[in-house]
Structures are given as C-alpha cells and as structure tokens.
Amino acid sequence: MSTVRIGQTEVVYEVKHSSKARERKITVTPERVEVLVLDGDSEADIDAFLGRKKQWLFNALREVESKTVKRAVVPRLMTGARIPYRGRNVRLTVRRHDGPHIEIAYRNGFEVDLPDWVGDDDRDHIVAAEIKLWLKRRVRRDVMEVASRYRNKFDLKPRAIRVAEMKQGWGACGATGAVLINWNLVFAPKSVLEYVVVHELAHLKHRSHGPEFWSYLASIMPDYQRPKAWLDANQGALSSDFLVRSA
Structure with a gap:
C-alpha cells in the first residue's frame, strides 16, 4: 500500500501493474482505492499521474462517501450519550464548573467540565472538539507504545510514524519505511490497534x-488472526462522524 496526500488527508491506495492496460486508471470504492498503471511505469510516473488526478480523486472520494450506507443518528453530546472508545460505547458526562478552563478526563467514561463562558449554543461543538483532541492524543500515545515494544524486541525500526486521518485503509508503510496509522483505530479494541x-x-x-x-x-x-477478524467484521463502524455531526 502507498499513500498520496490531498490537503490534510492521507489517501491509501493499492498499485496494480498491467501489461495489457493502454492507459492508467483510478478506481474508488468504499473499501479501497486502486491505481492501475502501465507495466513499465516507475514510481515517478505514478506520482506524476496521481498529482494530475488529485482533484478528481478528492471529488470521487466525497461522492463515494455520500453514497455509503447512512449510519444511525447519534444523540447530542450531553450527559448520558455514548461515545465509542476502544471497542466499547462508554458514557459521557457533561458538567458545569466554576473554573476558567475546559477540563476532560476519562474515568470508565468521559467527563467534560465546562466553564460558564461556554454558551449552550456552542456546547456540542466544544465538547466534540475536546473529545476529538483527547482521542487523537491517546491513540498517538498507544501507537508509539506498540511501535517501541516491537522495535526493541524485533528490531523493527520505521523511518517515521505518523497518526492521521485516512480516507481509505487503516495503515500504510511507505517505500521509505515511514508508517502511517489511521487515528480512527482509537474506536477499536486496543488489540486491533x-x-x-x-x-x-x-x-x-x-x-x-x-x-x-x-x-x-x-x-x-x-x-x-483474532484482531484481524474483528477489524474485517467491524471496520465499517469505526468512524468519528458522530463528532462532525455534533459540531
């Protein structure tokens, strides 16, 4: 798998060489992006082709997303709502406090304390942003812990590790040895990550x-094989869309 950057998003794609193809082609489905290239194409040829097709690829991904099965509407981010985290739906508690800052903690569920300056109209947007930031920080920490353990034990040393939004796929290892991990894996059990x-x-x-x-x-x-089977069966449910809808 390889990646191409479109704006702030990393798109994972699979390259297939063909001796019969007369022209290069990109196929986009909900599951993957496939780039069909000519048999003699070099990496530079492929990069140049994708560079010319970035806008088309962006539009195609948006169209595919709009046609996917609609997920159930998630309730507003208020006390009692359920937040997906590490394979479970945990309870959210939103409270008011007299401190000057927004505070968020995880104690067998998410607790968000809001100061008086957060108005009711802005509450959902701010709660969603705080939870998303907390989740991204946590999954980065988890990824680095796993990578460090396997680096020390098996001498697996990537050139770099990044955790980011990915439109397609859950991870990628580039030709230079840089590893990319989809941050939405924070919604899966830790063994899957x-x-x-x-x-x-x-x-x-x-x-x-x-x-x-x-x-x-x-x-x-x-x-x-066990976490792989879990991911194969549940990957369609791993999404931060509920945070976008609530914002």
Whole structure:
C-alpha cells in the first residue's frame, strides 16, 4: 500500500501493474482505492499521474462517501450519550464548573467540565472538539507504545510514524519505511490497534502480502488472526462522524 496526500488527508491506495492496460486508471470504492498503471511505469510516473488526478480523486472520494450506507443518528453530546472508545460505547458526562478552563478526563467514561463562558449554543461543538483532541492524543500515545515494544524486541525500526486521518485503509508503510496509522483505530479494541501497527511494521521486512509476509507476521504476533477478524467484521463502524455531526 502507498499513500498520496490531498490537503490534510492521507489517501491509501493499492498499485496494480498491467501489461495489457493502454492507459492508467483510478478506481474508488468504499473499501479501497486502486491505481492501475502501465507495466513499465516507475514510481515517478505514478506520482506524476496521481498529482494530475488529485482533484478528481478528492471529488470521487466525497461522492463515494455520500453514497455509503447512512449510519444511525447519534444523540447530542450531553450527559448520558455514548461515545465509542476502544471497542466499547462508554458514557459521557457533561458538567458545569466554576473554573476558567475546559477540563476532560476519562474515568470508565468521559467527563467534560465546562466553564460558564461556554454558551449552550456552542456546547456540542466544544465538547466534540475536546473529545476529538483527547482521542487523537491517546491513540498517538498507544501507537508509539506498540511501535517501541516491537522495535526493541524485533528490531523493527520505521523511518517515521505518523497518526492521521485516512480516507481509505487503516495503515500504510511507505517505500521509505515511514508508517502511517489511521487515528480512527482509537474506536477499536486496543488489540486491533496493535495488530494494524504490527502489520505495517512487518512490511519493513516483507513489502508484499505474500506467504512470507503472513508467516513473518505470525512469528512476531502469533494471535494476529483474532484482531484481524474483528477489524474485517467491524471496520465499517469505526468512524468519528458522530463528532462532525455534533459540531
């Protein structure tokens, strides 16, 4: 898998070389982005093609998103609402306090304390922004912890690790050894996040998804099939859309 940056979003795509194709082509589905290229194309040729197609790809992704199955409407971000976190829906408590700052904590559920200067009209927007920031910080910490553990144990040293919004896919390992992880994995169980991180680190040793890759992955993460199955079955539900709708 490779990535192309469109604005602030990283789009993961799969390259397929074809000796029969007469022209390059991009196919966008809810599950993936596939780039069909000519058999003799170099990475520079592919990068140039994608550079010319960035606007088309952006529009195609937006169109596909609008046609996907609509998720159930999530209630407003008030006390009693449920927030997805690490594979569970945990309770949200929103309170007022006399302090000057917005405070957020997690104690078997999210607790957000709002000062008096936050008006009722702005409450949902501010609560959504604070929760999103907290989740992004937490998933970055989790990713770095997993990467550090496997780096020390198996000598897997990526050039860099980034956690970001990804329109397609859950992770990627670039040709230079840089690893990218989708921050929406914070909504999956922690074992699933670990599986994705280790999956991408394993690509530092084996670039393709051939038998050698899966054998190596099993050697460093023997139970990978269980979190992989969970992700395959539940990936459509891992989304921060509820924060956007509430904002």
